[in-house]
Amino acid sequence: MEFDLNHDEVNEGEKSGYCEKIIGGGGGGSGWSSSFTSSASAVSSVSSSIYFELWHACVGPLTSLPKKGSVVVYFPQGHIEQVVSSSSMPCLEMPIFGLQPQIFCRVVNVQLLANKENNEVYTQVTLFPEPELGERNVEDTGHEDETGEEEGGEVSPRMLTPHMFYKTLTASDTSTHGGFSVPCRVAEDCFPPLDYTQERPSQELVAKDLHEVEWKFRHIYRGQPRRHLLTTGWSIFVSKKNLALGNAVPFLRGEDGEL
Template sequence: MEIDLNHPVTEVEKNAFCTNGDSSSSGNSSSSPVSSSIYLELWHACAGPLTSLPNKGNVVVYFPQGHLEQLASSSPFPYRNMPNFDLHPQIFCKVVNVQLLANRENDEVYTRLTLLPRPEVVGQGLESKEFQELRVDGEGDDASPTKSTPHMFCKTLTASDTSTHGGFSVPRRAAEDCFPSLDYKQQRPSQELVAKDLHGVEWKFRHIYRGQPRRHLLTTGWSIFVSQKNLVSGDAVLFLRGEDGELRLGIRRAGRPRNGLPDSVTGKQNSLPRALSLVSNAISTKSMFTVSYSPRYQIYHKLN
């Protein structure tokens, strides 16, 4: 299951995103409206610092071979003898829409681009009149997060962090920057934290300051989160706090899951040849087509 982070999540959608479809689990959907801008920074944080996305109206060069290899890496079926439909290895396209998505099964982020092919530009110089007419500015729907410099920390999980008998140890500076202030006058300062993940699901943790020497820990609720997200040592967890105080939570896997794209994209045996067939048809009919890909792959090159 995936969600489109470019649009507000409705109450109906949020009810569908309870963990494992069970509204009684510890990860529950929020009852308050969710703004897409809240999750834009989280999506980029989970995608990684090297991720660069085009905006609507940009011109990109689409690589069919890269697209095919990326689909094959996520498909359970072997990649061999795939027809290429006589596609040019580099296809100029105009970006019509950009969607930032997340795989419900493993939180792997991916992107869906809607592209309009411009095959007439193939073989022309980048300074040609035809190309210059295509070079237009983005239309305001920037796929990159705004420069709000959110309060954020990222920690690679240790064996202790993923133990069912322990908790999550938070560096003091990170806790004081991202979490609400504790009352250090108390003998055992503690509070309940609520953080939303990429799917708008709320996770509740007990934040306590204890031990000798004292340290910040997430205890109650943490082991459930680790279990339901299938986290292991080496994975990374990100906490972000927006200017409105809302706490957000994301993860980066130590290794990219084989099924980084959801089954709706790669689950059918004929999805690989069908993907290029749709591109070939779009070029011949001068119509739009969509490509879904992990930001860790390069299936296009942004030209402006």
């Protein structure tokens, strides 16, 4: 099942005559692929902009997406060939449909999605064919730049969530008997403040993943020297997400405190 991570966007993919394209973006932006899909598979609209930030943190910095309303060139034959190559029936022959080798299209919707089974993030782009645009000189690339500032002066939501950190998991982080060790500086920036007047300062954290599933962790400050740890609840998270040594985990906190 897939989840729509867009916010304040209207899904226009159900209009007739639209072409929907999937762009896989797991593994730091590598492994791009395409396939046909139904817009009905995208459900559960998310309202918080922190999910936009989280999606980009998972997909990696090498990914550039077209903006809604921009013009792109769609290559249907290449799309069909990719569908055949990824099919469970590799001998399947797909019809050509008599389509043009390239079709100028307007981007009418961009959905940021995540697969519930393996948490792989990808993009569904809905296109509306406008062949007459091929006769014009199209100069607008319609992509975000590396700083997160879109063409036209619009600022991407990625610039609005500064409280974020990554950590590559160590052996103790993935142990069923251990916890998640967090550097002091990033814990104080990303997590709610602890009451350091307590003998063993601790609190319960509630964080949501890409699918808005809540995970509860005990955040404690202890040890010699003292350090920040996520203890109770962390091993369950590791098990359910199939995390392993070397995986990277991002934590983000919105300005409203949402984790």
